[in-house]
Amino acid sequence: MEDPVAHKRSVTVADVAKAARVSKATAARVLGGYGVVSGKIKDQVMAAAAALEYRPNELARSMSTGRSGIIGVVVGDIENAFFSLAVRGITDAARVAGFNVIISNSGEKLEAEKSAVDLLIGKRVDGLIVTPARCDSIDHLRHVRRAGMPLVLFDRTIPELDVDSVTGDDREAAIAATRFMVGEGHRRLAYVSAMDAEGNGFIDIGGISNSAVRERVEGFVSVLTEAGSPNPVHYVRLGATDQPQTDAVIKRLLADPSPPTAILASDSLVGLRVFKSLQSLGLSIPDDVSMISFLDADWTTVTVPPITIVDQHVYEMGKLAGERLVARIEQSPLAVERLRVRTRLVTRGSVAKR
Structure with missing residues (x-):
């Protein structure tokens, strides 16, 4: 038997407008979060969107607003607890600022990193946090800067790139x-x-x-x-x-x-x-x-x-990188900084006196 759900088309702004009995332009303003509408009209549109299970087209939204609301993150090895903790800090900082995060794992391979960066640029992310697999092959990162996209380096620095970085000491x-x-x-x-x-x-x-x-x-x-x-x-x-x-x-x-x-x-x-x-x-x-x-x-x-x-203090490093990128996206007037988070030695029982 044919599954009717498989052929169900996506709900559009026009569908929401028709159900809410408003113009398509008014529905777009409410759903896009821009412009001014009355509280009553806003409630009508949001109720219609909920009833129809409307899902926004993020690509269309990014083209109309210039923002995707998404940050791209490329890390070296997500299996490594270092990067898992860092991603937690980044995503927490992003969430507070209203951003979602797409994470890509390079496996510390340069070609995989390049592919991930290209993919994320194609997804129209608002900014990138990258842990460079190599600090001596950076043409793809220069391209990010030429494209005008905010970039923060994490865990590693590249002096030749005039961008923010967050590392440990x-x-x-x-x-x-x-x-x-x-x-x-x-x-x-x-x-x-x-x-x-x-x-x-x-x-x-x-x-x-x-x-x-x-x-x-x-x-x-x-x-x-x-x-x-x-x-x-x-x-x-x-x-x-x-x-x-x-x-x-x-x-x-x-x-x-x-x-x-x-x-x-x-x-x-x-x-x-x-x-x-x-x-x-x-x-x-x-x-x-x-x-x-x-x-x-x-x-x-x-x-x-x-x-x-x-x-x-990896969580703090990730949180700082996320906050720094958000500030860049919001176009805060910041000088480029190479931020270092101090570490500390915790002595336990694995070192014997000789």
Whole structure:
């Protein structure tokens, strides 16, 4: 039997106007929220719209008002608790200002990010918040600016782009975490990141395309240099992109003639993978290997022992980015700012004295 609902056409403004016994122009003013009509007429139109289950055509509305009421967000990895918390902050800020949010996940892949940005521009979003997969390939982001669309960068900065950004104090956070481990007597420290490895494993810090990773590695290396390490980048490892890759990274580190006694994990996903890798090898934290992870993820408080973390205040970062973009959309006269949210080290039981 043919489903009559499948062929039911969309209710139009003209349908609402006819049911409310007003002109189409009057119905459009009420439904679009512009112009002046009496309270009685407004009630008539809204009652008719409700009875007919009218749904506005957002594309038509954006063409007539110049606004879609939608913000586009492109994040690196929504599976990562960092970005989940950030999106919560962004959407809360957007909702308060009357905006909806479309979220796209790039998977930290540049081409996926470019496609997402193009799609969101095509959806006529009012502004974009983007976490750049690479900070050295930015033509698509320049296009956003040329199109006159407000843009805020999240978690990473690109000095060549004259746009607002919201990040953590990544270099200072890594310095604080590394100094704590050095202060506990550790001298052989490893830094493990999920960023894809390139080349033959040689770490060119200046060539790291992710600004957050680069700044953290710089902070990590600076402390080891101060502590007199002869080769502070020796234990820096990229490529911990999943559990098998992380297992391989940890095994190679521990097979070193002088293995590291402590590990700094670049984010909560990497931290959990490192924790599992050490467990699978039968190693104890912190007796055999100490560790610190970025982000106060839920898992870090339920392990034995609980994990020392860098609290990044991610919700606040996301909320600040959302508020900043809304201000740009509302055309507030703001100077471009690169806003940094301070972090704090929360010490628990995962770092032993040496």
